[in-house]
Amino acid sequence: MGLVPRGSIHRRLTGATLSILILFLGLTGYLLHVAQRHSLEAAVEAQLLGHVYALLGEASEDSQGWVRLPEKVADPRLNRPDSGLYAQLTGAGGRVLWNSASLLDKRLPAVADIPIGEHRFFQDQWAYRLYYGIEWENLAGRVNRYRLVVSLGRNVVDERADIFRTRLWGGLIGVGILLLAVQGLVLRWGLRPLRQAAEELKVIEEWGGIGLRGDYPQELLPLTGNINSLLEYNRIQRERYRNSLDDLAHSIKTPLALLQGALDSDDPGLLREAARQAVPHIDDILRGRLQRAALGGRSALAKRVAVAALAQRLLNTLAKVYRERELHFENRLPAALHIPSDENDFMELLGNLLDNACKYAVSRVQIGVVEGLTTEWGIAIEDDGPGIAEQDIAQVLARGGRLDERHAGQGIGLAAAQAIIRLYRGRLAISRSRELGGACIEIRLPLKP
Numbered sequence: 525m526g527l528v529p530r531g532s533i534h535r536r537l538t539g540a541t542l543s544i545l546i547l548f549l550g551l552t553g554y555l556l557h558v559a560q561r562h563s564l565e566a567a568v569e570a571q572l573l574g575h576v577y578a579l580l581g582e583a584s585e586d587s588q589g590w591v592r593l594p595e596k597v598a599d600p601r602l603n604r605p606d607s608g609l610y611a612q613l614t615g616a617g618g619r620v621l622w623n624s625a626s627l628l629d630k631r632l633p634a635v636a637d638i639p640i641g642e643h644r645f646f647q648d649q650w651a652y653r654l655y656y657g658i659e660w661e662n663l664a665g666r667v668n669r670y671r672l673v674v675s676l677g678r679n680v681v682d683e684r685a686d687i688f689r690t691r692l693w694g695g696l697i698g699v700g701i702l703l704l705a706v707q708g709l710v711l712r713w714g715l716r717p718l719r720q721a722a723e724e725l726k727v728i729e730e731w732g733g734i735g736l737r738g739d740y741p742q743e744l745l746p747l748t749g750n751i752n753s754l755l756e757y758n759r760i761q762r763e764r765y766r767n768s769l770d771d772l773a774h775s776i777k778t779p780l781a782l783l784q785g786a787l788d789s790d791d792p793g794l795l796r797e798a799a800r801q802a803v804p805h806i807d808d809i810l811r812g813r814l815q816r817a818a819l820g821g822r823s824a825l826a827k828r829v830a831v832a833a834l835a836q837r838l839l840n841t842l843a844k845v846y847r848e849r850e851l852h853f854e855n856r857l858p859a860a861l862h863i864p865s866d867e868n869d870f871m872e873l874l875g876n877l878l879d880n881a882c883k884y885a886v887s888r889v890q891i892g893v894v895e896g897l898t899t900e901w902g903i904a905i906e907d908d909g910p911g912i913a914e915q916d917i918a919q920v921l922a923r924g925g926r927l928d929e930r931h932a933g934q935g936i937g938l939a940a941a942q943a944i945i946r947l948y949r950g951r952l953a954i955s956r957s958r959e960l961g962g963a964c965i966e967i968r969l970p971l972k973p
Contacts, residue, residue: 578598591621591658603626610624613671618634658671736751779841780806783798798844809868829867852887854889856892863969876941881907881965890905894966900970920938921942
């Protein structure tokens, strides 16, 4: 079942950002609106209380000792009918003593007793009202209680609240659009490395390449590193597939040479003995190649190879192959040396290196251990031939690289040996033999594979 497309990252982040902006700006607008409403109501309460004090400042006492307010007060809104600002003075029992001209003959709602010197603030769907309790001692010494009410119509306050709300939401919407545009630019800039990686991959797919080489941010380095590792792995696999037939042919060259030598000798007993050695060897090589392919190119390390015995079998075979040159072979490997590896891999590795040594040796070929190593196994294969100059090492290790065309071969022996050593995280070193004077090829393998 195929994967269901999830849309672009840019679209998903833009949608998430838009949702967050709507939620944030909506909540911000609501809280600001509520705070403005409370602030406005507090301002109305303070304004009405100010009107109370102003009216008390204009109050006077009539001839009967009652408090009276002038017909026209200082605030013009109280003198204009239906202006929205109203005032009323009541006495004991709720009897109306005075109405502002703006109130005409209307009556403001009554409330329960208000403590003297205190005020109560009320509001409904029509108006805001402030009630103030008054105690007045007249000239005759009599104390009377009054209640002064000042009212402001809600329409006056609501108009201001509507103006604020319109400006508030208009500003928030404008800020939201601006933030969304900026966020879009930021997302485009932030996702640019991903687009760059996609473009590089497209170029690699169409034109080839070795990997992603852009300057990527730290967060993408694991991704680009894994992609480069995958590309490198695929490149190595393709190269490995191209070279597998060459390696296979090179691997069975030694047993085939043994069979060819036995055929040339016209000795039936020698031919049978050569076939008994070569055919199982070829079969082991083929099985080992298949096993290595199944393991993805890494040999199993469950077993330990008796290197000395394996090297001696190879030397015996090579002695028959090169018997006309009367080479002297010496195996200095200790019998106790056992290295964790695949036997077929090690046979191919030593076979390639010993065969190369035999080709260029004058009279002597020897194999032994490298002394003085503490963290590695070291095996040295030496000959008394012309050796390999330091400037030529890279050429002989390259697949197909050869220095001497007089000897038969394809120039892949050392390259194939080096490929096997790399499977075991080892290395191959080439120098000049101090004892024999020819080439010295060292195999270095880690003690812990």
